[in-house]
Amino acid sequence: MTDAMDKAAGIAPDDALYATRRFRPEFVQGAEACRLAVLQPANDQGLERDLRLALARRMAALNADAALLEEYDRQLAELRPSERIQAVASGKTDLNEPLATIVRHVDLITLTPSRAEAKHIAALAGAGLNNPQIVALSELIAFVNFQTRVVAGLRLLRSA
Amino acid sequence: MMSSIRLKPLNWHPYIAPVELSEATPEQLDAMKVTPSAKKVSDYVRTLAHDPESYVARTILFNAIMYVEGGLARPDRELGALGASIVNGCKFCAVVHARRHAELTKSDDVVTALYLDKPERLGPRDAAIYNFARRLSAVPSEATADDIAALRSAGMDDVEIVDLIHAISIFGWANRLMHVLGHAEPAK
Numbered sequence: 392m393t394d395a396m397d398k399a400a401g402i403a404p405d406d407a408l409y410a411t412r413r414f415r416p417e418f419v420q421g422a423e424a425c426r427l428a429v430l431q432p433a434n435d436q437g438l439e440r441d442l443r444l445a446l447a448r449r450m451a452a453l454n455a456d457a458a459l460l461e462e463y464d465r466q467l468a469e470l471r472p473s474e475r476i477q478a479v480a481s482g483k484t485d486l487n488e489p490l491a492t493i494v495r496h497v498d499l500i501t502l503t504p505s506r507a508e509a510k511h512i513a514a515l516a517g518a519g520l521n522n523p524q525i526v527a528l529s530e531l532i533a534f535v536n537f538q539t540r541v542v543a544g545l546r547l548l549r550s551a
Numbered sequence: 552m553m554s555s556i557r558l559k560p561l562n563w564h565p566y567i568a569p570v571e572l573s574e575a576t577p578e579q580l581d582a583m584k585v586t587p588s589a590k591k592v593s594d595y596v597r598t599l600a601h602d603p604e605s606y607v608a609r610t611i612l613f614n615a616i617m618y619v620e621g622g623l624a625r626p627d628r629e630l631g632a633l634g635a636s637i638v639n640g641c642k643f644c645a646v647v648h649a650r651r652h653a654e655l656t657k658s659d660d661v662v663t664a665l666y667l668d669k670p671e672r673l674g675p676r677d678a679a680i681y682n683f684a685r686r687l688s689a690v691p692s693e694a695t696a697d698d699i700a701a702l703r704s705a706g707m708d709d710v711e712i713v714d715l716i717h718a719i720s721i722f723g724w725a726n727r728l729m730h731v732l733g734h735a736e737p738a739k
Contacts, residue, residue, distance in 0.1 A: 411709045417619060418717055421612030428608035436602060455691035500731055502690050505640020507731040512566040522567045523601040529728055530605035536690070537724035543692035544716030548709060551699035 394423050396538070399458045400545035408549045422541065429527075429534040436523040438531075441470045445480035446497050446528075447535050452482055453501045454539040489518035493528065500532050556663040558650055561643050561735040569597030578603045598732055609724065616717045623707075623714035626655040627680055631715050633665065634684025635722035643735035644726055676705040684719045 393404060396419070402409050412419055430443050448463035467480055479490055486494060492514050500507060515525050570579055572592065582603035583592050599606040617628055629652040636644040649662040664672040670681060679701035686694040702712050729735075 408709065408713075411713055414710050415615070415619065415622070415713065415717075417615035418612070418713075421608070421615050425605070425608040425612055428605045432602075432604045434604060453690060500727055504727050504730055505638075507640075509566045509734065512732065516567070525567055526599060526601040526732070527605060529731055530599075530602060530609065532731075533724040533727035534605075534609075536727055537720045540687055540692065540720035540723045541716055543694060544687055544720065545713070547694055547696055547699050548712055548716070551696045551703075 394419060395426055395462070396422060396541055396545065399456070399462060399538075399542040400549060401458065402545065402549060406549065408545065412545070422538070425534055426538070429531045432527070436527045437521075438524055438527055441467065441472050441476045442479065443531055444470065445472065445476045446493070446531060448480040449482055449494065449497060450501050450532065450535040451539065453498065454536070454543075456539050456542060459539060459542060489515075489520060492518035493520075496528070497532055500529075501536055556659060556666045558646050558653075558662065558666070560650065560738050561646050562738045563593075563595055563643050563729065563733050563735055565594050565598040565733040567598060567601075567732065569594050570600040572597070575600065576603075582607045595729070595733070599728065613721055613725065616714075616721045619714075623711040623718070626652050627676075627711075627715060628718040629655060630661065630677060630680045631684045631718035632722045632725075633662075634681045635688045635719045636726055637665065638685050638688035639723065639726035639730065641722075641726035641730035643729050644722060646735075648722075675701075676707075679705045679707075680715065683715065687716070687719050688723060 393402070393409075397409060397412070402412070430447065431440055435443070444463055444467040448460060448467055451459035451463055464480070472480070475486065475490065478486055479494055484491065484494060496511055496515055499511065512525060515528070520528065572580070575583070579600045583596055583600050617632070629648045632648040633645055633652060636648060649666070653659045653662050661673060661677055664670060665681070670678065673681060679698070683694055683698040683702060686692065686698060699712065702715070707715070
């Protein structure tokens with residue numbers, strides 16, 4: 392069965408790379424379990440699924456990944472997102488709190504993680520996020536940046 | 552001849568209060584057992600235990616990518632991790648994986664070349680891995696078909712390249728936790 396990575400990288404079951412990926416079932420299953428753990432967790436810590444998908448869509452755009460962007464758009468559309476969630480997804484920055492602080496953090500850590508400092512975590516706390524939310528948001532940011540790297544690499548390998 | 556770099560381990564300090572074991576929920580306690588060295592529960596693990604679900608899923612995947620048998624040689628995975636950590640600015644991760652690379656290869660040459668910013672001293676295989684790690688870690692990715700070609704001419708097959716893609720990518724994840732949720736200091 393094709394998974395989210397195959398889909399985004401354009402790998403079909405009859406591609407050689409489909410079988411090559413399955414040489415590592417622990418990577419295939421592990422990445423899928425991680426995707427579910429950050430995008431539709433059993434306990435969302437108060438960061439709801441539409442916000443998580445909107446942020447994922449935003450990060451796919453920062454990574455210039457058209458396939459993932461389209462997929463996150465599709466999933467988000469199914470949830471009939473509010474205007475403010477659509478603004479998060481589309482990369483807007485002039486938002487109400489805590490969304491303004493959240494998207495500023497998401498953009499910074501996606502594009503320039505090396506510039507992360509204590510003050511950025513303090514800003515999240517100042518915007519009202521509790522520790523579980525700060526960690527859950529960090530894992531979501533980190534996952535999408537993992538996913539975009541894997542997909543970019545697999546895409547190159549598939550066409551090389 | 553370069554004198555070799557001796558890297559000392561760093562300590563990591565979180566910016567938020569980690570979960571106290573005495574106050575942890577059953578799910579958090581269960582999650583923290585997933586760590587490979589369960590002797591002491593580190594500040595890092597207790598910090599991530601605030602969201603046990605993502606912590607458990609990521610730890611299983613991380614351990615598979617870095618330690619699974621066969622496929623890409625362990626030092627090559629460590630070099631991928633190191634390249635990513637340098638781009639992403641995670642000093643803590645860079646030192647850990649530089650030291651592990653040196654231990655596994657019983658040589659400081661590669662680590663020394665990278666810490667002195669002399670990547671031209673790397674052999675062709677290490678250079679192909681390091682360059683790919685750097686370019687795949689850029690946002691958006693700057694890796695190209697030439698990087699894949701370089702890995703193949705260094706003798707890597709597709710299973711090994713898939714392993715390498717994952718080793719680099721999982722540090723696009725790990726670096727965004729370690730360097731974002733806390734900071735590193737020289738061990739006292």
